[in-house]
Amino acid sequence: MNRSLNVLLKALQALQGESCAVLVSVQSVQGSAPRDVGAWMAVLPGGILINTLGGGQLEYQATEKAISMLKDGAKVLSPSNSLGPQDPSTQVLRYPLGPSLGQCCGGVVHLSFEKVGVKDQARLAQTLLSPEPSLALFGAGHVGRSLVRVMSTLPWTLTWIDSREDIFLQQEFPHVTMEHSDPVHLAVEALLPQSHVLIMSFSHAEDLDIVARCLHRQRSRRDLASIGLIGSATKWATFQNRLRDRGFTQVELDTVECPIGLPGIEGKEPEVIALSAAARLLQLQAQQDPSWQPSSPQG
Numbered sequence: 001m002n003r004s005l006n007v008l009l010k011a012l013q014a015l016q017g018e019s020c021a022v023l024v025s026v027q028s029v030q031g032s033a034p035r036d037v038g039a040w041m042a043v044l045p046g047g048i049l050i051n052t053l054g055g056g057q058l059e060y061q062a063t064e065k066a067i068s069m070l071k072d073g074a075k076v077l078s079p080s081n082s083l084g085p086q087d088p089s090t091q092v093l094r095y096p097l098g099p100s101l102g103q104c105c106g107g108v109v110h111l112s113f114e115k116v117g118v119k120d121q122a123r124l125a126q127t128l129l130s131p132e133p134s135l136a137l138f139g140a141g142h143v144g145r146s147l148v149r150v151m152s153t154l155p156w157t158l159t160w161i162d163s164r165e166d167i168f169l170q171q172e173f174p175h176v177t178m179e180h181s182d183p184v185h186l187a188v189e190a191l192l193p194q195s196h197v198l199i200m201s202f203s204h205a206e207d208l209d210i211v212a213r214c215l216h217r218q219r220s221r222r223d224l225a226s227i228g229l230i231g232s233a234t235k236w237a238t239f240q241n242r243l244r245d246r247g248f249t250q251v252e253l254d255t256v257e258c259p260i261g262l263p264g265i266e267g268k269e270p271e272v273i274a275l276s277a278a279a280r281l282l283q284l285q286a287q288q289d290p291s292w293q294p295s296s297p298q299g
Contacts, residue, residue, distance in 0.1 A: 003155070003175055004051040005128050008042050009121050011050065019045055020117040022066035023124070024053065027092055031107025034058060034097075040128060042116075045070055053111075058095055062111055065093065069113060090114045132157045133225075133285045134192045138184060138210050139200035140167040143230060146274035147198070148173055151281070159195070161187045163206060185209040193223040196281055198260060200230035207231070208239055215243070215252050226284050228277065229258040 012021060025040040026033070034054025041059070042050040043066035053059045069091075091113045116124060133156050137144055140162040151158055158176045162168070163184040181187035184206050191197065199210045207229060214227045229236065236258035243253055261276030262283070 005125065008050050008128075009125060011042070011044055011048075012116065012118050012121050012124075015045075015118060018117075020070070020115045021045070022069050023112075023114045023116045024062050024066055025112045025114070026053065026109060027112045028110040029107060030109075032097070033107040033109045038130070043067060043070070058097065058109065061095070062113075066113060069115065130155075133281075133289075134159070134195040135281065136161065136187075136191045136195045136197045137200070138162070138187075138198065138206075139202065139230075140164070141200065141202055142270040143200050143273050143277075146270040147200075147277055148176055150274050150278045152176055154278075154282075156281075157192065159191065162201070164202070183209065185213040188213040188217055191217075191224070193221075194225045196226045196228070196284065197224055198228045198230070198277060198281075200260075204235070208242060211239065211256060212243060212246055212248070215248050215256075218255065219252065225288060226281075227256045228260040228280070229256055230260055230273070231258050233259070 008021075015021070021042050021044045023040060023042050026035055026037050029037055034056065035052075039053055040051055041053050041062070043063055044050070047063070047067055049063065053062055093111050093113065095109045095111060097107050097109060135151055135156050136159045137147060137151075138161050140160060144160070144162075148158065148160060152173050152175060158173075159179060160168070160173075160176050161179045161181055161184060163180070163182040165180045165182070168178040168180075179187055184201060188197075188210065197210075197214055199207050199214075201207050201210065211227065211229055214224060218224055218227075229239070231239075236256075239258070240250075240253050244250070257280075260280060261273060262280050265272065265276040267273070267276075
């Protein structure tokens with residue numbers, strides 16, 4: 001489940017008595033705007049925010065409106081920019097993103113404001129749930145740990161796999177699924193369909209076996225989104241020779257990216273490799289699913 005949604009559901013469960021939160025959602029967009037239709041944030045008592053509408057004045061004014069709804073209870077005033085009949089629990093407001101709002105996006109956003117409580121948890125779990133891309137990362141070394149630090153901040157489902165049983169620090173990444181698999185390549189069969197796979201174990205022998213198992217899965221099921229292998233051009237040339245000996249064709253080998261990351265970024269520090277690999281994953285996901293966009297605010 002999306003982490004922000006999970007936090008919201010837990011927060012609603014913790015509300016006392018008749019307390020509620022206000023769910024603010026992007027209902028429609030005309031022109032340029034910080035977020036697309038369906039983006040949301042929740043405002044809890046005390047002004048606590050979950051998720052984002054993109055920041056800036058739009059989010060500030062939406063937060064102020066939501067706080068006023070929480071304070072006013074059932075008495076919701078009818079503002080000049082409201083649309084349609086007034087409901088004490090739901091409103092739709094129009095926000096032009098121009099000079100009056102201190103933003104220069106130039107579009108118009110309609111925001112829905114809805115009071116929600118414990119009784120709304122099941123409904124929100126369905127309406128706010130959006131599919132997350134999946135990453136299966138083999139290897140918990142320096143680059144792997146740096147990559148998880150980056151990817152765990154994004155709306156991706158992460159599975160982190162290593163053959164060393166004591167390598168993981170679960171408390172550092174509570175939202176990441178960590179798996180011990182020995183031999184490690186056997187974990188490939190259970191990966192989520194459409195997973196992106198990155199391979200960076202501590203052993204070249206393990207790397208080779210994982211790549212081979214991924215190619216076997218692609219040959220039979222064709223359901224992995226991408227396969228990336230850390231390493232140099234020399235490493236990949238050696239691997240290709242060994243994989244051809246195992247019966248793989250050049251067409252199959254050409255589906256593997258090695259080295260990983262964006263071209264032109266040459267640094268070898270773990271953090272540099274991790275950022276480059278993360279950027280490449282976002283690029284691949286956007287190419288394969290044009291409707292998907294990362295949830296970080298733009299504009």
